[in-house]
Amino acid sequence: xxxxxxxxxxxxxxDITEERLKSTFDTHKMAAQIxxxxxxxDRRNEITSAVLKIPELQDIKPLPFLSREEKVEEAARxxxxxxxxxxxxxxxxxxAELYHLNNVVIGGEGNPLALHGVMFIPVLQAQxxxxxxKKWLYxxxxxxxxxxxxxxxMGHGSNLRKLETTATYDKATEEFVLNSPTTTSMKWxxxxxxxxxxxxxxxATLIINEKDYGPHSFMVQLRDENTHKPLPNxxxxxxxxxxxxxxxxxxxxxxxxLRIPRTNMLMKHVKVEKDxxxxxxxxxxxxxxxxxxxxxxxxxxxxxxxxxSLTIAVRYSSIRRQGHINPKEPEVKVLEYQxxxxxxxxxxxxxxxxxxxxxxxxxLYEKVKKDMESGETELMADLHALTSGLxxxxxxxxxxxxxxxRQSCGGxxxxxxxYISEIYGIAIxxxxxxxxxxxxxxxxxxxxxxxxxxxxEGKKVEGxxxxxxxxxxxxxxxxxxxxxxYDTYLKTFEHIARQQIFRAFDKLEKMxxxxxPHSEAWNKCSVELTRASRLHTRLFIAQAFxxxxxxxxxxxxxxxxxxxLHLHLNYELLDVASYALEDGHLCGEQMNFIRSELxxxxxxxxxxxxxxxxxxxxxxxxxxxxxxRRDGHVYENLYKWAQNSSLNRTDVLPVxxxxxxxxxxxxxxxxxx
Ligand SMILES: CCCCC/C=C\C/C=C\C/C=C\CC/C=C/C(=O)SCCNC(=O)CCNC(=O)[C@H](O)C(C)(C)COP(=O)(O)OP(=O)(O)OC[C@H]1O[C@@H](n2cnc3c(N)ncnc32)[C@H](O)[C@@H]1OP(=O)(O)O
Ligand SMILES: Cc1cc2nc3c(=O)[nH]c(=O)nc-3n(C[C@H](O)[C@H](O)[C@H](O)COP(=O)(O)OP(=O)(O)OC[C@H]3O[C@@H](n4cnc5c(N)ncnc54)[C@H](O)[C@@H]3O)c2cc1C
Numbered sequence: 038x039x040x041x042x043x044x045x046x047x048x049x050x051x052d053i054t055e056e057r058l059k060s061t062f063d064t065h066k067m068a069a070q071i072x073x074x075x076x077x078x079d080r081r082n083e084i085t086s087a088v089l090k091i092p093e094l095q096d097i098k099p100l101p102f103l104s105r106e107e108k109v110e111e112a113a114r115x116x117x118x119x120x121x122x123x124x125x126x127x128x129x130x131x132x133a134e135l136y137h138l139n140n141v142v143i144g145g146e147g148n149p150l151a152l153h154g155v156m157f158i159p160v161l162q163a164q165x166x167x168x169x170x171k172k173w174l175y176x177x178x179x180x181x182x183x184x185x186x187x188x189x190x191m192g193h194g195s196n197l198r199k200l201e202t203t204a205t206y207d208k209a210t211e212e213f214v215l216n217s218p219t220t221t222s223m224k225w226x227x228x229x230x231x232x233x234x235x236x237x238x239x240x241a242t243l244i245i246n247e248k249d250y251g252p253h254s255f256m257v258q259l260r261d262e263n264t265h266k267p268l269p270n271x272x273x274x275x276x277x278x279x280x281x282x283x284x285x286x287x288x289x290x291x292x293x294x295l296r297i298p299r300t301n302m303l304m305k306h307v308k309v310e311k312d313x314x315x316x317x318x319x320x321x322x323x324x325x326x327x328x329x330x331x332x333x334x335x336x337x338x339x340x341x342x343x344x345x346s347l348t349i350a351v352r353y354s355s356i357r358r359q360g361h362i363n364p365k366e367p368e369v370k371v372l373e374y375q376x377x378x379x380x381x382x383x384x385x386x387x388x389x390x391x392x393x394x395x396x397x398x399x400x401l402y403e404k405v406k407k408d409m410e411s412g413e414t415e416l417m418a419d420l421h422a423l424t425s426g427l428x429x430x431x432x433x434x435x436x437x438x439x440x441x442x443r444q445s446c447g448g449x450x451x452x453x454x455x456y457i458s459e460i461y462g463i464a465i466x467x468x469x470x471x472x473x474x475x476x477x478x479x480x481x482x483x484x485x486x487x488x489x490x491x492x493x494e495g496k497k498v499e500g501x502x503x504x505x506x507x508x509x510x511x512x513x514x515x516x517x518x519x520x521x522x523y524d525t526y527l528k529t530f531e532h533i534a535r536q537q538i539f540r541a542f543d544k545l546e547k548m549x550x551x552x553x554p555h556s557e558a559w560n561k562c563s564v565e566l567t568r569a570s571r572l573h574t575r576l577f578i579a580q581a582f583x584x585x586x587x588x589x590x591x592x593x594x595x596x597x598x599x600x601x602l603h604l605h606l607n608y609e610l611l612d613v614a615s616y617a618l619e620d621g622h623l624c625g626e627q628m629n630f631i632r633s634e635l636x637x638x639x640x641x642x643x644x645x646x647x648x649x650x651x652x653x654x655x656x657x658x659x660x661x662x663x664x665x666r667r668d669g670h671v672y673e674n675l676y677k678w679a680q681n682s683s684l685n686r687t688d689v690l691p692v693x694x695x696x697x698x699x700x701x702x703x704x705x706x707x708x709x710x
Contacts, residue, residue, distance in 0.1 A: 041593075044651045050669030052356045052370060056647035062593040067652035070585070070594060071344075071392050072133070078654065081137050085656045087126050093118045094142050100661060101453035102681045108284040109232070112148035119143075120180065136338075141659045145342070145463040147285025149233035150183060156228075157184035160238050160327035163409070164254055164303040173236070173256060182262065185229045186327055187290055188240035188252075192221025195476045197240070197252045202292065204241040204255055204302070208313045211299045213255060215241055215292040224290035226470075231275030231288030235260040238303065238327075239292070245313050254303040254324055257295070270295040281462020306412075320414035322421070326406075331471045332424035333402035336395030339435040341653075342464040344388040346442035346457050348650040349665030350381055353446050353455075355647050356669045371445075372646060378639040380445050384438035385642070385649050386582075386605035389598070391431050394581035398427060419501060422484035426574035429474035429481075432467035439464055446664055449671075454678050456662040475567060479559075482541070482566035485573060489542035501577065504531040505538065513623050515610075516630040523583050526606040529623065530579055533616040534572040541565040572616065575609060597645060604638035607631050 042057035043065045068078035088094050094115060103111060119126075119142060127134040135154065161174040176182050193199050201222030204213040217223050224230065230237060239257045243250040260267055267273050272291040279287065302309055306318035318324065354372040362369050371377050405420045443450040443457040450457055468474050488502040497506045509532055514525040544565055548558035559566070586602050589595040610617075610631055617623040623631075642649070657667050663674045684690065 042648045042651055043654075044667055046668065048668065050356050050671075052358075053352060053647065053669030056355045056644075057651065059644040060648035061645055062597040062648065062652075064648050064652040065654070066591055066594050067597065067648075068654045070589065070598065071389070071653060073396050077133060080131075080134055081654060084126055084134060084138055085141050085658065088138070088141050089656075089658065091118070091122060094122075095658070096661070098681055099453075099678060100144065100146065101456070101459070102683070105278055105283050108146060109149075109286060112143050112146070112284040113233075115143050116148050116150055132334075140341070141656060143284075144659065144661055145282070145460065147228065147282050149229055149286075150180070151285055152185040152228035152230075153177065153180075153183050153234070155331060156186035156327045157234075157236070157238060159330045160186055160254065160303070163326040163330070163406070164305050164324060166303075166305050169256070169300070169303065169305075177236075182236050183229070183234045184236035184238065185227050185234045185288075186240075187224040187227040187230055187237040187257075189224065189226045190221060191223050191225040191289070192219070194226070195473050200240060200242050200252055202239065202241040203244050204253065205244040206246075206299070206309055206313050207296075208311075210296070211311055212296045213299065213302060215239065215255065215257065215295045215297060217291045217293070224288075225276060226287050227290070228285050228287050230259075230273065230290055231286035233286055235262060235265060237290070239290070240324075243302075243309070243315075245309065245315055250315055252324065253307065255297060256301045256303065257292070257297060259290070279462075280466075281459055282466055306409075319412045320417055322417065323409065323414070325421075326409070328471055329402070329420060329424055330406075332428045332477075333398050333420070334395075335424075335428050335467055335471065336391050336398055336431050339431045339464060339467060340388050340391035340395060342460050343384060343391065343435045343438045344650065344653040345655055345660060345665075346439040346460050347381060347385050347388060348653060348655050349455055349457055349660060349662045350442035350445045350450070351385070351646050351650045352666070352669060353449070353664040353671060354381070356671055357447070359447075371447075372643070375636070375639060377445055378643060378646075380441050382604060382639055382642045382646065383608040384441060385646070386601045386608065387434055387438060388653075389601055389649075390578050390582040390605055391435070393585040394427060394431075394578045397581050397584075398423060418484060422481045423501060423577070425472065425477040426481040426570050427577070428467070428471060429477045430571055430574040430578070432465070433474060436461070436465045436468060449664055449675065452675075454663040454675055456660065456665070475563075478567040478570040479563060481570040481573065482563075485538050485569055486542055486545065486566070489538050493542070502573075504576075505535055507531070509535060510622075512621070513617065513627060515623070515627050517627075523602065523606060526610060527576070527580060527583060529610060529617060530572075530576040530613075532622050533613055534569070534576045536620060536622075537565070537572050537616060538569045541569045572613060575613065579606060579609060597649070600638065600641050600645070601649065604635065604642055607635040607638060611635060 040057065041063045042060040045054055045057045065078060069075040072078045072081060097111060100108065123129060127138050129135065158177055161170060161177060165174055177184055190200055190202060192201060201219055202224065203216050206213055224239065227237065235258065237257050237259055238254050240252050240254055243253040258268060259271055259273055270293040274289055275286045276289055299309060299311065306323045308316040354377055355370050357371045358368040359371055360368060362373060401420055401423065405416045408416060439457060439461045443455065443461065446455055449455055453459065485502065488498045488505055491498050492505045510528060513529040513532065515529055518525060541562055545558055545562045548561060549555065582602050582605055586595065586598045589598060614623060614628060663678050664671055666674060
């Protein structure tokens with residue numbers, strides 16, 4: 038039998054090989070769990086190998102040494118080369134293959150086609166009529182045109198009903214007049230809007246006969262297809278550097294009474310007829326499909342960002358030696374410290390959990406998308422609630438995990454050589470885009486309050502909120518039953534979420550009966566409401582993890598996932614235990630049990646730590662991290678990496694003659710006086 042950890046190679050750092058030899062499971066079989074099939078895991082590696090054989094697709098130098106302009110150019114250069122090889126490298130109809138190709142070749146900092154693939158094409162697929170698809174979608178898919186999704190304005194992002202860009206129907210000419218009447222009405226933020234795209238789906242407030250019909254989607258050509266010059270009545274540009282994600286030209290757009298044909302409104306579900314008659318869609322929020330598309334996929338991208346940072350941190354922690362546990366023995370790998378394990382391992386478990394919850398979410402999304410094709414909208418509310426909660430909780434916890442990964446690398450974590458700070462910057466954008474996290478938690482809370490009301494009225498609720506009408510134990514059975522089952526944990530999570538949902542509901546009801554208007558009462562309860570949403574979502578994540586472990590057949594993979602799940606349940610429960618202590622559902626003795634199970638779990642995970650992160654099969658090319666190198670040879674490569682610094686081109690910088698020398702000379706002169 039070969040090595041179970043598939044990353045072992047001759048010449049690797051012995052400390053990392055030692056880790057890999059301890060693996061109790063086949064890392065490539067584990068990759069099949071993470072990427073949802075063995076075929077998908079195989080394809081990722083095949084794509085990476087093929088890319089490595091194409092010299093023009095390699096980074097010209099480490100990305101942190103590029104200026105913003107060079108980053109934009111480098112991403113565009115690679116997109117050009119990729120287009121030549123695309124059909125040889127991937128199945129272009131497979132989103133996961135395309136995403137992987139992007140991560141390996143270009144990385145997370147963006148590229149001119151980022152929004153084209155992530156939102157422009159999906160919005161046309163979901164909202165364009167067949168005729169409109171012929172006109173734009175097929176050209177977009179062939180990349181004859183490049184588009185983006187332009188919704189957010191300088192003054193409004195969260196509250197779509199107050200978008201100031203107007204699309205006023207002119208019956209006489211059968212045109213819409215698109216206008217940005219104020220500075221704050223300018224589109225501000227859309228990815229690739231600034232310089233790359235020549236088309237955009239613009240979301241504007243529809244006005245017919247002076248009546249406001251709310252946000253609707255319109256196809257707008259922004260630039261000449263040959264010269265790329267902005268068309269008349271259009272002002273467009275880049276919004277400037279951001280915290281990260283700087284290979285992308287997030288942009289602004291000002292429309293000055295721009296006229297577009299009536300047929301440029303995306304009309305698959307909603308219509309404006311020639312005479313200005315408005316025909317409602319089957320569901321008022323069908324036009325929000327592009328946002329739901331991204332939200333549904335964000336769990337997996339966040340899991341990927343988190344796993345990338347942890348791969349870097351755990352590999353580095355296995356070659357970094359510092360200090361002693363036993364003073365008579367050599368310095369230990371920092372991974373031996375319990376604090377280091379506690380800092381990293383629960384986040385490894387979360388990365389797996391987000392990936393499994395993500396797979397379930399994408400399945401529900403695909404079902405709802407198919408239903409919507411035929412005008413069936415029943416599950417839209419469930420999907421919106423689920424994706425709103427997950428989007429918020431997963432991005433927030435990912436942020437925490439990446440930052441812990443950075444700190445766990447000590448000083449070198451702060452260097453861009455770790456690349457963790459860039460991953461952090463990219464990932465935390467997710468707390469804001471596709472719906473600011475608090476705003477989205479409050480969307481889920483609306484759904485939860487409706488369910489709570491139904492239960493209070495004696496009705497049975499089912500599906501994602503079914504537990505609200507299920508029987509509850511007054512006291513948790515954790516450590517109170519002979520058999521060790523995850524059900525006791527999941528029931529405790531259910532209890533906690535249920536209690537908080539009803540606490541928020543009762544508070545809201547009390548304020549409403551005291552006569553407070555709904556919106557004011559809602560605001561005064563909103564912290565409690567967001568707590569309810571978080572607890573409900575964390576329950577879902579834990580359940581999704583348990584469902585996956587339950588379904589795994591391979592004994593060694595099941596055992597390894599079972600260890601991670603055990604850690605996850607104990608760690609997460611400790612994190613929210615105050616809710617269960619408050620009403621005596623858990624007692625001090627059970628808390629001690631949970632804590633000791635957590636510490637036991639850390640020890641159990643320790644031998645497989647490197648293998649759990651290796652199983653994500655993230656190549657050196659896609660990690661772009663000196664600390665996270667597969668071979669563990671960090672130090673000599675840190676030194677090589679620093680040679681790229683432009684400050685090292687000369688021994689003496691011009692600033693010496695200009696500023697430092699006069700400063701020191703004058704100081705010396707003064708001290709002689
Ligand atoms: C392939 C995936 C790739 C992932 C990412 C990859 C890499 C990452 C790297 C870089 C980033 C790359 C891309 C990022 C791109 C980012 C793009 C954007 O950010 S686009 C702009 C996104 N903007 C928002 O999300 C705005 C948030 N606001 C809203 O969504 C709405 O304003 C809000 C808050 C939902 C309220 O809407 P409104 O129309 O005012 O609501 P009402 O009060 O009228 O009605 C509320 C009822 O409507 C229900 N509802 C709302 N939305 C939906 C929906 N989508 N589906 C079903 N139902 C919905 C809601 O539940 C209420 O129902 P009840 O009244 O409670 O019954
Ligand atoms: C990297 C990145 C990429 C983006 N890409 C795109 C894109 O491609 N296309 C596009 O159209 N947009 C894009 N956006 C914009 C993004 O979607 C919005 O910034 C986001 O939806 C938040 O809206 P806002 O900026 O108006 O925040 P605001 O709503 O102004 O948020 C400010 C604060 O107000 C709070 N708040 C607002 N409303 C409420 C409420 N009702 N209840 C309680 N609290 C509230 C928020 O919680 C937050 O704390 C992008 C943004 C980023 C950062």
